[in-house]
Amino acid sequence: MYVIDSTGRPSATDMPVRRLGLGDLRDCLLLAIDRQWLPEEAKWRLLFEVGEVYGIDDPCGGLAGTVVLARYGRDLGAVSMVLVATRYGRMGLGRRLMLHVLDRAGDATVFLSATEYGRGLYQKLGFRAVGEIVTHIGHLRPEPEDFKHDGLRPARDADLAAIRGLDAHASGAPRADLITRLSSIAEQTRVAERGGEVVGFGAAWRNVDNVVVGPVIADSTAMARGLIAGLASELHGPVRLDLGAGEAGLSGWAAARGMPPAFTTTLMTRGGPLPGARARIYAPVMLALG
Numbered sequence: 001m002y003v004i005d006s007t008g009r010p011s012a013t014d015m016p017v018r019r020l021g022l023g024d025l026r027d028c029l030l031l032a033i034d035r036q037w038l039p040e041e042a043k044w045r046l047l048f049e050v051g052e053v054y055g056i057d058d059p060c061g062g063l064a065g066t067v068v069l070a071r072y073g074r075d076l077g078a079v080s081m082v083l084v085a086t087r088y089g090r091m092g093l094g095r096r097l098m099l100h101v102l103d104r105a106g107d108a109t110v111f112l113s114a115t116e117y118g119r120g121l122y123q124k125l126g127f128r129a130v131g132e133i134v135t136h137i138g139h140l141r142p143e144p145e146d147f148k149h150d151g152l153r154p155a156r157d158a159d160l161a162a163i164r165g166l167d168a169h170a171s172g173a174p175r176a177d178l179i180t181r182l183s184s185i186a187e188q189t190r191v192a193e194r195g196g197e198v199v200g201f202g203a204a205w206r207n208v209d210n211v212v213v214g215p216v217i218a219d220s221t222a223m224a225r226g227l228i229a230g231l232a233s234e235l236h237g238p239v240r241l242d243l244g245a246g247e248a249g250l251s252g253w254a255a256a257r258g259m260p261p262a263f264t265t266t267l268m269t270r271g272g273p274l275p276g277a278r279a280r281i282y283a284p285v286m287l288a289l290g
């Protein structure tokens with residue numbers, strides 16, 4: 001039973017948050033479209049697999065809002081897909097969804113990448129900005145010099161343990177589940193080998209209208225560039241790359257090779273700094289997961 005307010009809509013305070021399942025995927029995509037986001041089915045499917053998806057039902061049908069929490073062990077969590085239907089905007093649902101996942105996350109450090117629309121809300125909830133992420137999109141056209149780094153090759157099944165280890169070290173969190181699932185949707189995975197040991201890797205997975213190159217974990221900009229160039233040269237269609245703004249060398253290179261900056265988001269954290277050897281993460285799996 002919902003109380004109908006003066007606008008003719010149910011009162012927002014009566015609309016409970018519930019855990020969503022794959023059966024709600026279509027409504028998640030429709031909600032994204034309502035906010036002019038793309039219906040990113042592959043991404044939502046991965047988020048349902050590795051994260052907890054929560055939502056608020058619109059009593060008139062469909063979803064009024066969503067939020068996703070992906071936990072990496074007890075100490076770290078990524079929040080994403082904070083979406084409230086335009087017809088329910090500025091009624092407190094975004095705040096309620098965020099409070100719900102923060103409660104679920106407990107004492108863990110939580111991070112997200114904020115659009116300009118969400119930043120004010122997250123600041124009020126105790127998040128602080130720790131960096132900018134510049135998203136480049138375009139047709140990457142590598143030059144021969146980009147492939148010169150030694151030891152670059154396609155990944156083999158036997159590399160998975162080393163890849164998981166590199167990700168765990170760089171992200172400072174147990175993400176074996178995510179990396180294993182990613183390997184099943186990735187179109188390409190390449191590694192950098194030195195002295196018989198895998199010391200870097202990059203993957204590419206297909207989203208709606210581009211192929212996302214991420215994650216890219218390397219111990220130098222030259223290695224990251226070689227991994228990205230190798231991945232992109234095997235891909236069809238536009239490529240997307242989310243780069244930390246501190247990575248000026250890589251950002252300038254991507255722009256010079258046909259991938260100009262498309263938009264910027266703000267990396268925000270709550271409850272402490274991000275763990276791990278973050279300087280090695282040149283690009284995340286996706287903004288939603290870090």
Ligand SMILES: CC(C)(COP(=O)(O)OP(=O)(O)OC[C@H]1O[C@@H](n2cnc3c(N)ncnc32)[C@H](O)[C@@H]1OP(=O)(O)O)[C@@H](O)C(=O)NCCC(=O)NCCS
Nearest residue numbers: 082083084089090091092093094095114115117118120121
């Ligand atoms: C961002 C979004 C989720 C906010 O949801 P919402 O339900 O409208 O937000 P709320 O009503 O809970 O507002 C929460 C607080 O943020 C403030 N706020 C909301 N939208 C704001 C905006 N665009 N600019 C500044 N402050 C804003 C509200 O004033 C409120 O403050 P208060 O708690 O002190 O009253 C919603 O606008 C949305 O889905 N936007 C498009 C998708 C998007 O960009 N999501 C963020 C991804 S990082």
